[in-house]
Amino acid sequence: MVKEPHLVILREPNSRLIGYARLVEESAEYKTTKLNEFFNDKNISLDALIGICTDGEPTNTGTHGGIIRRFELLLKRPLHWFVCLLHFNELPFRHLFGVLDKSSTTGPTSTTGKLSKQIENSEALPVVSDFQRMALENMPPVAEQHEYSTDSQYLYDMAHAISNGVVSVDLANIKPGKIVHSRWLTKAARL
Known part of the structure; x- marks a missing residue:
């Protein structure tokens, strides 16, 4: 058995699984590229994307270089940031x-x-x-x-x-x- 890091891509509501993106590194830039490639390969338009849900890890939520911010810059519009409060509650x-x-x-x-x-x-x-x-x-x-x-x-x-x-x-x-x-x-x- 081999443990591999993946990004799980779901569509809300109802948490419908769209697919996975396999990761070989953990940087925000790399994850953003892999997600964008995933959407392009599946011909999924991001025109209707209103937000991204993630945990509070800085790679995802960094205000200048996190995944969500990078997608806002890529799409040239703001997105809703749905960040898990379970991690926030531990602070x-x-x-x-x-x-x-x-x-x-x-x-x-x-x-x-x-x-x-x-x-x-x-x-x-x-x-x-x-x-x-x-x-x-x-x-x-x-x-x-x-x-x-x-x-x-x-x-x-x-x-x-x-x-x-x-x-x-x-x-x-x-x-x-x-x-x-x-x-x-x-x-x-x-x-």
Whole structure:
């Protein structure tokens, strides 16, 4: 099995798959070229394109050289920027954690901070089932599994367990994902 980076091209509404563009590099200029080639090869006109949906990665959203901006320049008109707010929602925690941890990154998965070092192997610690519950006001009811990403669901389940004072065996056996700087919800769940 070989892992290959691709851009997935969907048409909205209803998330209808149009196709994929295989990538060999991650620059905004290259991605824009590959997308444009994809549309040209499929004879898809961009005259009706009203916006581009993407995550908040600077390659996509850079105001001067991101993919969306490059398409605006290519089409000579503004587009709607539909940027995923899930990444945006993590920013307050990211900044708070940086202040509390006083850390700097030393690679994509490691940092120098004391707090970061303590949570690196938190899944190896024993699960404490005898703790004082901390009732969280306005805690939404248990959600359907398909409503959240894996990281979001795990964090929600942990908060719900703390609020109820009960950690299920299934929840106790789940291991949080690896710590990667782009996955702030995983860091929050480990804390």
